[in-house]
Amino acid sequence: MPDVEVRCKACDRPVAQIGGGHRKRECCHEACKQRFYRQSKQQQEQEQREQQEARMLALWSNDYLPATRWLLNAVMNVHGVDLAKRLAHAISSEVAEREEELRQLRKRLTAL
Ligand SMILES: [Zn+2]
16 A cells, blocks of 8 residues: 655655655654744744734724824834733823823812
8 A cells, every 4th residue: 555645845746755764754854844843833833923913903003092002003003012911001001100190180080
């Protein structure tokens, strides 16, 4: 019974199999194997990054105006998610500070 032909995961060339209980080879060459795993890892990291970015966008949609979200997204795309998160935090702190000032002013106003 002939084995189903295995093609290298990196270069798509047929992979010669070693019989006698060896594990099925997935790549034709050690260099291809390394390339395949490097690419898989990069792809995985890319997917994680995209998931995190989607999470941040969803989170920001509750707290910020569209123009601010657009800017946060632009910062995230160019400088990464960490700087964008710090920027979002700084904006929120500014808003909280102004809200507190407003509360104090209202309190003084009602006391008049
Ligand atoms: Zn190969």
